[in-house]
Amino acid sequence: MAKRKSSTAKGSRKNAASKIDQLLIEMSKNYTPPPPEVFAEVEDKWVRVKVRLMNWENMGFQLRVRESTNLYTIEQKIRERHGGSITNVVFWKDGVSPENEIGNNPGDLNNTLRSIFQFNQQAGRYVANNSKNEGPKIKLQQEDELNENPMSARSTKKFDLNEDVIEEECDYECTLFYDFTPFETDCPLLQNSPRLADLGPKEDEQKKKRVL
Numbered sequence: 001m002a003k004r005k006s007s008t009a010k011g012s013r014k015n016a017a018s019k020i021d022q023l024l025i026e027m028s029k030n031y032t033p034p035p036p037e038v039f040a041e042v043e044d045k046w047v048r049v050k051v052r053l054m055n056w057e058n059m060g061f062q063l064r065v066r067e068s069t070n071l072y073t074i075e076q077k078i079r080e081r082h083g084g085s086i087t088n089v090v091f092w093k094d095g096v097s098p099e100n101e102i103g104n105n106p107g108d109l110n111n112t113l114r115s116i117f118q119f120n121q122q123a124g125r126y127v128a129n130n131s132k133n134e135g136p137k138i139k140l141q142q143e144d145e146l147n148e149n150p151m152s153a154r155s156t157k158k159f160d161l162n163e164d165v166i167e168e169e170c171d172y173e174c175t176l177f178y179d180f181t182p183f184e185t186d187c188p189l190l191q192n193s194p195r196l197a198d199l200g201p202k203e204d205e206q207k208k209k210r211v212l
Contacts, residue, residue: 044066044067044068045066045067045119045170045171045172046064046065046066046067046168046169046170046171046172047064047065047066047067047069047113047119047126047128047170047171047172047173047174048062048063048064048128048166048170048172048173048174049062049063049064049065049074049113049174049175049176050062050173050174050175050176051063051074051077051078051175051176051178052175052176052177052178053177053178053179054092054096054177054178054179059081061081062165062166063077063166064166064168064170065113067112067113067114067119067171067172068112068113068114069112069113070109070110070111070112070113071091071102071103071108071109071110071111071112071113071116072109072110074091074176075089075091075103075109078178078180082180085183086180086181086182086183087180087181087183088180088181089178089179089180090103090104090178090179090180091103091104091176091177091178092176092177092178093116093117093174093175093176093177094174094175095175095177096177102116113174117172117174119171119172119174121171121172126172126173126174127171127172127173128169128170128171128172128173129173130169130170
């Protein structure tokens with residue numbers, strides 16, 4: 001009786017295995033593999049982010065990050081450039097306008113660049129042009145110029161500077177504008193306005209002698 005039961009159990013297991021094999025064969029016939037685009041979306045590509053302070057071209061800089069980078073990481077980079085003393089950073093994408101505000105609601109800093117800009121190479125959206133990566137030209141005043149005008153009015157001698165640009169190739173390119181609340185302090189020295197008025201006759205003469 002024991003031998004008969006064991007043989008019956010083995011036979012039932014074989015029948016179950018054969019049924020599973022037949023089911024897998026039928027399923028494989030109807031299986032359609034996903035298109036290659038599905039796997040391409042998973043690839044974490046490089047993005048050149050041009051960061052611009054609203055109304056201040058000379059504070060612009062560039063970052064090369066992955067498209068999975070969230071807005072919080074960009075905010076921390078901005079804070080580092082300002083010495084960590086700024087608060088209430090607000091963002092706009094592409095241009096400064098109410099409809100372009102991003103990252104200003106609770107939880108928005110967790111959004112990635114991919115979700116914010118919807119990068120798409122097939123549609124040509126935000127595709128990087130690595131042959132023409134230029135920052136804005138920054139006009140700087142030659143402050144050691146000797147003339148009778150106050151320093152605030154000296155504008156005859158100027159030279160151009162370009163912001164540091166990312167030389168490594170990137171897949172996408174986008175622009176983020178930002179603004180912030182300045183550091184609040186009670187220090188009288190920091191609250192004092194810059195003094196750019198004309199020098200007195202004695203101070204002006206002493207400066208000319210030092211230059212000569």
